[in-house]
Amino acid sequence: SQPVKEHSKRRVAYYYDSNIGNYYYGPGHVMKPHRIRMAHELILNYGLYRNLSIYRPTPASFKDITRFHSEEYVNYLKGANLDNVTSFGINNQFSSVLTNDDCPMFDGLYDFCRLSCGGSLAAAVKLNKKKTDIAINWMGGLHHAKKSEASGFCYTNDIVIGILELLKHHKRVLYVDIDIHHGDGVEEAFFTTDRVMTVSFHRHGDFFPGTGDITDIGAGKGKLYSVNVPLADGIRDEAYKNLFEKVMDEVMYRFQPEAVVLQCGADSLNQDRLGRFNLTLKGHGNCVSYFRSRGLPLMLVGGGGYTPRNVARCWAYETALAVDMEVSNNIPFNNYYEYFGPDFQLHIDQRPVKDDNIDLDKKIETILDNLKLLNP
Numbered sequence: 001s002q003p004v005k006e007h008s009k010r011r012v013a014y015y016y017d018s019n020i021g022n023y024y025y026g027p028g029h030v031m032k033p034h035r036i037r038m039a040h041e042l043i044l045n046y047g048l049y050r051n052l053s054i055y056r057p058t059p060a061s062f063k064d065i066t067r068f069h070s071e072e073y074v075n076y077l078k079g080a081n082l083d084n085v086t087s088f089g090i091n092n093q094f095s096s097v098l099t100n101d102d103c104p105m106f107d108g109l110y111d112f113c114r115l116s117c118g119g120s121l122a123a124a125v126k127l128n129k130k131k132t133d134i135a136i137n138w139m140g141g142l143h144h145a146k147k148s149e150a151s152g153f154c155y156t157n158d159i160v161i162g163i164l165e166l167l168k169h170h171k172r173v174l175y176v177d178i179d180i181h182h183g184d185g186v187e188e189a190f191f192t193t194d195r196v197m198t199v200s201f202h203r204h205g206d207f208f209p210g211t212g213d214i215t216d217i218g219a220g221k222g223k224l225y226s227v228n229v230p231l232a233d234g235i236r237d238e239a240y241k242n243l244f245e246k247v248m249d250e251v252m253y254r255f256q257p258e259a260v261v262l263q264c265g266a267d268s269l270n271q272d273r274l275g276r277f278n279l280t281l282k283g284h285g286n287c288v289s290y291f292r293s294r295g296l297p298l299m300l301v302g303g304g305g306y307t308p309r310n311v312a313r314c315w316a317y318e319t320a321l322a323v324d325m326e327v328s329n330n331i332p333f334n335n336y337y338e339y340f341g342p343d344f345q346l347h348i349d350q351r352p353v354k355d356d357n358i359d360l361d362k363k364i365e366t367i368l369d370n371l372k373l374l375n376p
């Protein structure tokens with residue numbers, strides 16, 4: 001039903017700060033900002049810069065971040081540092097959120113948040129001005145952060161801040177989240193509005209954050225504008241493609257967004273340290289191609305991904321899809337070449353594991369039935 005302009009040119013703006021890879025969550029922590037630098041290395045050494053406009057975003061200001069987050073919370077993030085985190089004491093309402101294992105205090109935390117949010121905000125501004133067709137921020141995608149709370153490795157929600165900016169120039173914004181975790185922070189922020197539809201695909205059942213049941217569909221004016229696709233372990237490219245395209249075709253027809261934000265969390269790939277899906281780069285990247293071919297203003301953000309070499313592979317490949325350049329399956333020589341052994345290939349193989357998803361057709365039907373209650 002939508003025009004498909006698969007092979008036409010797209011202007012692509014790419015937001016990156018070379019400091020991002022130096023932020024460190026602490027010894028043994030599974031979230032490693034270094035993977036973003038590894039992706040960047042592949043992007044440069046594949047020669048993709050020839051078809052990208054590369055920008056270093058202005059770090060988001062306190063004012064930018066408090067467009068979504070509470071001033072008290074951002075003040076806390078700003079003031080918190082390694083020396084005073086314990087002295088904030090148990091009476092401080094925020095002290096517990098920065099001392100648990102998932103969201104530790106670390107050196108430069110506030111500056112890290114400013115870069116992540118600054119990238120998504122700059123991407124949205126560029127799209128608003130129609131100065132680009134696609135804007136990419138692999139430093140963003142931190143979908144769990146709440147108004148006054150850090151959660152699941154996320155302290156500030158760059159996605160919500162980016163969408164709020166897009167809403168200044170677009171009547172309806174679609175948010176799609178292919179990270180293996182439920183995009184709860186973004187869903188919650190827009191749960192009661194019909195101007196943002198959020199769609200999350202995620203592993204469900206005794207898995208963080210535990211929300212995102214198929215029956216959670218939004219509330220008030222936002223009823224039917226939150227879509228949740230709970231999945232089980234082992235889903236492969238073919239089943240994911242079928243599911244994704246059936247759901248998204250209906251979403252596009254019913255909601256008719258004017259802009260799209262795609263969270264490309266790479267923990268839905270196979271061999272992820274935290275994830276349990278069985279996608280390859282092709283299955284994951286198909287989601288990028290799907291929206292590229294629609295020709296709407298498109299923002300791509302990062303997110304999870306806990307096997308750094310595969311996160312780098314994935315986001316480099318998806319950057320190549322955005323600019324429509326063919327890339328060799330041989331990893332180009334780069335500063336982190338040894339990470340990509342022993343095969344030094346771009347693409348990853350499927351794993352011989354069972355697909356536990358037995359009722360996908362029924363789930364698709366339930367979701368489509370809900371969407372059909374919306375008049376296009």
Ligand code: VJV
Binds near residue numbers: 142
């Ligand atoms: O499952 C949880 C929460 C606990 C409490 C904290 N402990 C460490 C783990 C269990 C209930 N948290 C999840 C959070 C996942 C966040 C995903 C973020 C994204 O991909 O969606 C977007 C960026 C979780 N799963 C695994 C871990 N935490 C984990 C955290 C660690 C760790 C090992 C596993 C933190 C520090 C260290 N090891 C040293």
Ligand code: CA
Binds near residue numbers: 178180200202
């Ligand atoms: Ca998700």
Ligand code: ZN
Binds near residue numbers: 180305
């Ligand atoms: Zn995740």
